[in-house]
Amino acid sequence: MLNLKPNIADPDGFYETLINAQRDLTDDAVDRMNAKLILILSNHIGDNDVLAEAITLAAGEARE
Amino acid sequence: MLKTYEFPEFDYICSAEQRDGRVRRHPVVIVGGGPIGLTAALDCARRGIPAVLLDDNNTVSVGSRAVCYAKRPLEIWDRLGCGEKLVAKGVSWQVGKVFFGDDLAYSFNLLPEADHHMPAMINLQQYYLEEELVALCEASDLVDLRWKHKVVGLEQTDDRAVLKVETPDGVFAMEADWVIACDGARSDMRGMVGADFAGKVFEDRFLIADVVMKADFPTERWFWFDPPFHRGQSVLLHKQSDNVWRIDFQLGRDADPEDAKKPENVLPRLKAMLGEDTEFELEWVSVYQFACRRMEKFRHGRVLFAGDAAHQVSPFGARGANTGVQDIDNLTWKLKLVLDGLAPESLIDSYEDERIFAADENLLASARSTDFITPKNRMSRVFRDAVLDLAKTHDFARPLVNSGRLSTPTPYCNSPLNTPDEDDFRGAMVPGTNCADAPVNKDGKDDWFLRALGEGFSIVVFGDVPHGKTIAVGEIEAPVIEVSTDIVDEKGVLTERYDGAKGAVYLIRPDQYVAGRWRTFDPDRIAAALARATGQRH
Incomplete structure (x- = not known):
């Protein structure tokens, strides 16, 4: 089951880390980084059902 | 003419039926003399069906085309008499390297699982395979190989197909109870039954070149993504026999195939890749485009489609010839039972159920x-x-890299011929799965489990059977093979792979797939499973 409840202990800190990591990157470099980030996190999650649920959710959100 | 191979020319012979103008009825006519048609002819002969094979040419495959043959087809060819010879002639590789850009990304070693008679795969030029199969066909009394016979017309009634066949001596008619159409991706037979071939045609073009290396080069499979010598594309290099190497260049969508094939355009690519100092000669070159598609139905009345004629996949993963051979393995024993009147014609429909399921899995993997x-x-x-x-x-990240997944057999999980498990079993040998091989001892000699299985159905019992030594349903008999007296499992591998505690019983189909299994020998349950596996009860 995909956890959609708040789950990050320090939300502001996480968001800052993410934004800072990409602040000085070109669009192409950001795409490369985001792709790697998704792959690294997906491997950490590991469960295909959870990943499929997340992909479906994100694809729907993107369409709106 | 290739430097390492001379193409044989087989003699055209005018058949008696054409000369006499008397229409003959044949149980099975096979159309197409490629690896699938030749295997079909041999399997028919092995099962006692006289088979006529028609080929519109008179030689083996020009160019090497298919390269890689996986374990299951090798096991089938071993059953038909040439597995060991193919393995001896072929090349086995274990080390693979994946390059990305300028660098080696990683390498891997496919350590083969021990205790199988046949290796996980071999690389071998298609013409060597066909030559071996042709030799076995010629040696068989039941195979009638006819070169320069082109099917130009087809009519069907409920119980037969009538083929119009063109030879150098004109056109004549042949009748067949069943026709196996193995005439490849551009199948004329498919057109003749009016079937379409829906799917996806890929726009990328690929250039394949076979080169002869003058010096040692490692027996490894190398796959490049975006290499410096061919930016933005992929390249595959692997070895075949006679020091011939297959090189596969992705050309992209806009390449002009005629231009790409010219030696002045091929040679610089090869030099950039192999290094200026590597000496080689260009043996054969071709440009191809591929499609992933299949026929909606493999059976059209009395015509049964197999191999590329029925389904076409990308070359990644060696799924073309490998799956086509397994189509035949699935079909032939069913044809034999139906021809002999021992099973209802509906058994043939299970060919479609099982092999469409396999084709879809292959299409998915290849896409x-x-x-x-x-x-x-x-x-x-x-x-x-x-x-x-x-x-x-x-x-x-390495398991995510997909440069082609080696073809493995598809278990027929939901086949109507299976008797699902009622008893508890561990391990992979669930009903619908192809039997794993294992070393055994037979008549005091080292042998292999798959070789010890009979031509028809077999009942393998771990231990002894208190009852008779066969189970029969009508005239279909399944002899018992005891893992104790008939074969001995000295190494314990067979027992391990089949979770074969004392008393375990397996019903095995003629194509070496598990039909059902039990913890005790119950003749009624086994007979019911045998009836079900032969289409006589659902």
Whole structure:
């Protein structure tokens, strides 16, 4: 089951880390980084059902 | 003419039926003398069906085309008498390297699982395979190989097909109870039954070249993504026999095939890849485009489609010839039972159920490889490159790299011929699965489990059977093979692979698939499963 409840202990800190990591990157470099980030996190999650649920959710959100 | 191979020319012979103008009825006529048609002829003969094979040419495959043959087809050819010879002639590789850009991303060693008679795969030029199969066909009394016989017309009634066949001596008619159409991706037979061939044609073109290396070059499979000598594309290199290497260049969508094939355009690519100092000679070159598609139905009345005629996949993963041979393995024993009047004609429909299921799995695997190797949009490419980049330093990304997954047999999980498990079993040998091989001892000699199985159905019992030594349903008999007296499992591998505690019983089909299994020998349950596996009860 995909956890959609708040789950990050320090939300502001996480968001800052993410934004800072990409602040000085070109669009192409950001795409490369985001792709790697998704792959690294997906491997950490590991469960295909959870990943499929997340992909479906994100694809729907993107369409709106 | 190739430097390492001279193509044989087989004699055209005018058949008696054409000369006499008397229409003959044959149980099975096979159309197409490629690896699938030749295997079909041999399997028919092995099962006692006289088979006529028609081929519109008079030699083996020009150019080497198929390269890689996997374990299951090798096991089938071993059953038909040439598995060991093919393995001896072929090349086995274990080390694979994946390059990305200028660097080696990683290498891997496919350590083969021990205790199988046949290796996980061999590489061998298609013409050597066909030559071996032709020799076995010629040695068989039941195979009638006819070269320069082209099917130009087809009519069907409820119980037969009538073929119009053109030879150098004109056109004549033949009747067949069943026709097996193995006439390849551009099948004329498919057109004659009016079937379409729906699917996806890929726009990327690929150039394949066979080169003869003058010096040693490692027996490894090398796959490059975006190499410096061929930017933005992929390249595959692997070895065949006689020091011939297959090189596969992705050309992209806009390449002009005639231009790409010219030696003045091929040679610089090869030199850039192999190094200026590597001496080689160009043996054969061809440009291809591929499609992933299948016929909606494999049976059209009395015509049964197999191999590329029925389903076509990308070359990644060696799924073409390998799956076609397994179509035949699935079909022939069913034809034999139906021809002999021992099983209802509906048994033939299970060929379609089982092999369409397998074709769909192959199409899926092949489409997935294709999407990885040739990304279709910018972001797919970013993801692909991210996987390859991560694979250089992180183990976790390596399983995501897809340069083709080696063909493995598809278990017929939901086949109506299976008797689902009622008893508890561990391990992979669930009903619908092809039997794993294992070393056994037979008549005091080392042998292999698959070789010890009979031509028809077999009942393998771990231990002894208190009852008779066969189970029969009507005239279909399944002899018992005891793992104690008939074969001995000295190494314990067979028992391990089949979870074969004392008393375990397996019903095994003529194509070496598990039909059912039990913890005790119950003749009624076994007979019911045998009836079910032969289409006599559902």
